[in-house]
Amino acid sequence: MLRFLFRRFLGAVVILFLLSIVTFLLFFGMPRDPALLMCGKTCNPASLANIHHVLGLDKSVPEQYGIFLHNLFFGSNQFAQGPCPAPCFGYSYHTNDQVWSTLLDRLPITVSLTLGGAVVFLIVGLGTGMIAAWKRGSLIDKMVTAASMVLSSMQIYFLGPLALAILVFQTHLFSKPAYTDFTSDPVAWFDGLLIPWVVLSTIFASQYTRMARSSMIEQLQEEHVRTARAKGMSRKYVFFRYAWRGSLIPIVTIFGIDLGSLLGGAIITEYTFGLPGLGHLAVDAVSFSDLPLLLGVMLFSATMILLFNIIVDACYAFIDPRVRLS
């Protein structure tokens, strides 16, 4: 197991390395010059060249990449804005803030949004899916299936404003979404994130409902499940011990992917509810051709996705003993 994890981590590092190269190349492949955005109205070739020099853009691409890597691992004191300890992604072109500390700043928002949402959509999604599978063919099953179809075709940018309009602005049942730090005021934290959680979960839960239902139904038709029934085990026992265990694999797989990509930034949700998380940063980075920020967000999101991939693979070993030994 340890060797397996070590191998996977090593692989992840290689992927991140390649990804940073690709991001670099793509950035410089863009026809847009970030210096132009900073140059302002009175732009002339001299000031443009000056900005290029300040940003280090006048160096060759491999040279810049080398500096980027060096700064990432060893930090740098070369920045005009001040020192930049490792891991140093440099300073944002646009805000002049240190990228790494900006990321750390925004991270709690995204983590709160993701984890809270994940708890809700896992419980609701798996719960309804399993009820539907248990009562397969019944009215409840049909209602759950229909509802999950409708909800999964919803979009956050539609459902979100709708929820805001009805629940917040008209009925005042909930407060306006906003982020408060958990450590400073847990109640306000919960209150401010409730609506985003519910809206995010509504869309994700329906996907889990359908998945849980279909994989439970598939598992219930497995021969070893029939054997368990032939031994006289009760329906409930067979359902929760035998069939459930088998349906965990696809569920864990999808959950890992979802969690990883949500932690990399739930762009639309963050925008809909005005929560300045990592998704917000990603959009900013692209719109302002902000290379340091872009690299920071890219690598951070990719790390999350790779990390959860590894966690999922490790979970397989817990769920299925056949994986454990091979």
Place this chain on the structure above:
Amino acid sequence: MTTLTKEAGAPVPADADAFLSVRDLHVSFKTEDGIVKAVDGLSFDLERGRTLGIVGESGSGKSVTNLTILGLHDPKFTTVEGEILLDGQELTTARESDLEKVRGNKAAMIFQDPLTALSPYYTVGRQIAEPFMKHTGASKRAAWERAVEMLGKVGIPNPKERAKDYPHQFSGGMRQRAMIAMALVCDPDLLIADEPTTALDVTVQAQILDLLRDLQQEFGTAIVFITHDLGVIADMADDIMVMYAGGAVERGTMNEVLRSPQHPYTWGLLNSMPRLDSDLDEPLNPIPGTPPSLLTPPSGCRFHPRCTFQDRVGGTRCVTERPLLAPDRASACHLTAEQKRTIFIEEIKPRLG
């Protein structure tokens, strides 16, 4: 000897001695194409300590019959009529909770493919211990010890350690042994073995058959042995029932059915067995035609479209009238007893060698 019973239609009182008694069983499935009559008027009895071999092609209703005995069919799509009496208890109308008490306890089942029939997620020991805990109320520890004991009994070396293994760590033959241990853990009176050796290679197959025979001697279990392999049935069964298209076409003791078969279908089965001492270039003799669709079973005798002896019966009886299966030693065919005897001796037997 085992009393093999009377025919469908007229409700015959169950044999008082029989441990398992199936009366006029009809099982049909609702499918998108229509209703499939998988079992159509089947009756048989089985006494304790004896083995009934059920032979037939795929789709003849062998497995369905036995899944129905334990109530393992999907009740939503299945209609069951008739009677199944196990030690006097009616099973077709029994509640699920009562059936749970029967399954694995009084009547257990062994399936064809032990790789897919054992759960990959739990240790072999746990899977054997589970029904023991459930049916006897034993503690976890006692049930585990019982599982280890059973594994030893079915010939798994070093059972104490092997009980902690998962099914995929067992070989095919060992898995089937574990399956047998699981089925026998509560000393069932009836064991239904659904093609238990089909997925195994021949040497392992012989070991498993030996094991089943030994265990039957030890525990006095009644066995229903389903197979399409006539060689295996000759090894195992006291009595044989031949099934075709959802019904029994012939029954009798093992010797009667294999030595002097009376039904054209049984002849076909015997004739289609390749022999080791035949010439290499001698073609196989399959039964012509294919098994009928059970959505629209043939009229009259179910076997008539494939039967080469129809003209001996004369007229259209085979097409219009379903032959009945008489009590005891019998075959469901319109040929007269004399015809059956002479055709077998003069035309079939020489070919069997």
